Amino acid sequence: MADSQNGRKQSSGELLSFAERGETGQNPQQERRKSIRPESAWKLLIVDDEEEVHLLTRMVLKNYEFEDRGLTMLSAYSGAGARRILAENPDIAIILLDVVMEREDSGLRLVRHIRDELENRDIRIILRTGQPGQAPENKVVNEYDINDYKAKTELTAQKLFTTITSALRSWRDIQIMATRNQGLQKIIKSGAHLFEWHSRSEFASGVLKQLVLLANGDFSIENKDLYSGIFARLKDNCFQIEYGTGSFKTMVGRQLADVVPGTTQAMVIRAGRQGHGFFFNHSYVYCIKADNDDEILFLLKGNPISPELDKDLIRIYMTNATMAFHNVNLSLEIIETQKEIIHTLGEVVETRSKETANHVLRVGKMAQLLAEKYGMETDEAAILRLAAPMHDVGKVGIPDAILNKPGGLTEAEYKIMQTHTTTGWEILGKSERRIMRSAAVVAHQHHEKWDGTGYPHGLVGSKIHIFGRITALVDVFDAVINKRIYREAKELGEVVQLLKQGRGTHFDPELVDIFLANLTEFVGIVRANPDEQPPSDNTLSGSSPAEAMKEERG
Numbered sequence: 001m002a003d004s005q006n007g008r009k010q011s012s013g014e015l016l017s018f019a020e021r022g023e024t025g026q027n028p029q030q031e032r033r034k035s036i037r038p039e040s041a042w043k044l045l046i047v048d049d050e051e052e053v054h055l056l057t058r059m060v061l062k063n064y065e066f067e068d069r070g071l072t073m074l075s076a077y078s079g080a081g082a083r084r085i086l087a088e089n090p091d092i093a094i095i096l097l098d099v100v101m102e103r104e105d106s107g108l109r110l111v112r113h114i115r116d117e118l119e120n121r122d123i124r125i126i127l128r129t130g131q132p133g134q135a136p137e138n139k140v141v142n143e144y145d146i147n148d149y150k151a152k153t154e155l156t157a158q159k160l161f162t163t164i165t166s167a168l169r170s171w172r173d174i175q176i177m178a179t180r181n182q183g184l185q186k187i188i189k190s191g192a193h194l195f196e197w198h199s200r201s202e203f204a205s206g207v208l209k210q211l212v213l214l215a216n217g218d219f220s221i222e223n224k225d226l227y228s229g230i231f232a233r234l235k236d237n238c239f240q241i242e243y244g245t246g247s248f249k250t251m252v253g254r255q256l257a258d259v260v261p262g263t264t265q266a267m268v269i270r271a272g273r274q275g276h277g278f279f280f281n282h283s284y285v286y287c288i289k290a291d292n293d294d295e296i297l298f299l300l301k302g303n304p305i306s307p308e309l310d311k312d313l314i315r316i317y318m319t320n321a322t323m324a325f326h327n328v329n330l331s332l333e334i335i336e337t338q339k340e341i342i343h344t345l346g347e348v349v350e351t352r353s354k355e356t357a358n359h360v361l362r363v364g365k366m367a368q369l370l371a372e373k374y375g376m377e378t379d380e381a382a383i384l385r386l387a388a389p390m391h392d393v394g395k396v397g398i399p400d401a402i403l404n405k406p407g408g409l410t411e412a413e414y415k416i417m418q419t420h421t422t423t424g425w426e427i428l429g430k431s432e433r434r435i436m437r438s439a440a441v442v443a444h445q446h447h448e449k450w451d452g453t454g455y456p457h458g459l460v461g462s463k464i465h466i467f468g469r470i471t472a473l474v475d476v477f478d479a480v481i482n483k484r485i486y487r488e489a490k491e492l493g494e495v496v497q498l499l500k501q502g503r504g505t506h507f508d509p510e511l512v513d514i515f516l517a518n519l520t521e522f523v524g525i526v527r528a529n530p531d532e533q534p535p536s537d538n539t540l541s542g543s544s545p546a547e548a549m550k551e552e553r554g
């Protein structure tokens, strides 16, 4: 122990002598360092059981700075003390570590603790030993994950500077790599979300938020909220702002020209249309153009975006976003196509059965409302809105003579009429698409009754799909109320009476209760979408509510 003490003292003396001679490599104009904020300083941990080593190291490195950041020096006098400080300061960049302290191998044990238990592979460990015999360099470097090995005798003030600087440089690079990894992981994670959006606007605002987050970065210290962003969509040759963050929040609805002056605008758009977007001054611009000529533009404004790391991450993210945008467009295209098909089919049915166009429209809206009141998920209820108007699509297979026969139907004709449910199922059920499949269920089951006396299968109670139960109720309601919509309020009372009679026999009792509890809203839908002229020569024409209901049942 005596030798090692000597060794340390010897090295301390050496450090001191260099410090005294001013060989610290210091820039004499050290005053500006005062402006360096302590929170941005690099952290250095000095671990040594000898106070003098601490004092000298602090003295030599007092005015040290690297990349405009100073040093915060922490001191530990034993392996145990170092562990405590390390636990509280996971962002320590360098540790200047003595080997022999409370034990012969305290320093080496600490190395194991850092690398294996704390799993800290980033911190740069510089072993400073006063007695190389105690920890031979070859053996130590081979067996312990340290980054530098110095005998105290060789660590002069100048050498200490060089060693610290190169260690900081490599720690900084490790942090950049780690940040890049985090950034990439973030991009991968948000990439999954990119494919979940249901509308272009939802998608674009999601991308913009992510973009601002990337630019604001968790990359550099105190670099939060430095960027504002907008997303604009091309309308009549002008980009109109649809979403904004930060200082652009209030710009929604305005033109891009309000943010970027006219002369610069053309340049910005041209640059944005280049494949990888464009960084300029304090901004970034990126355009995505869809096959259908839909074009959106993202603009980010704030501080200069640097370093290259952030730019790379933004580029990678936007490449992902572009793919996702095309995907969203494709999905929307499919949905639009389904809607169009359904609309067209609905029209065919209307024409054939001489129902009014607004009947199917109202049935769709009321079915959606009832579904929502029933507690169905919003998107499920929206599907029902599209599917419910298809309930009678199978009537395309019913001969005109029966479909539009004035007066009652014979038993045989009634049987044929009933086949519109299975025909509808057969027409729509072939599709794999969600809306079509839902429409198939509605077409098949809208004449089933709660008590099992309906058709085609006589399903009972909750065996009938909820889409079928809802459509059955609103379809009958609409058929009946529209016969009476311009008459006295007591006619509505009569309709209510009919629904109550059907509660638990024809209709799901719970749905009847919900419907009646919200009657005003349903009547509101009927009033907002009136028939242009009362249907004539209709299968329902001239029916009393009871007859109309019977007709709807059959």
Ligand SMILES: [Fe+2]
Binding pocket: 391, 392, 420, 446, 447
């Ligand atoms: Fe029907």
Ligand SMILES: [Fe+2]
Binding pocket: 359, 391, 392, 475
């Ligand atoms: Fe109907």
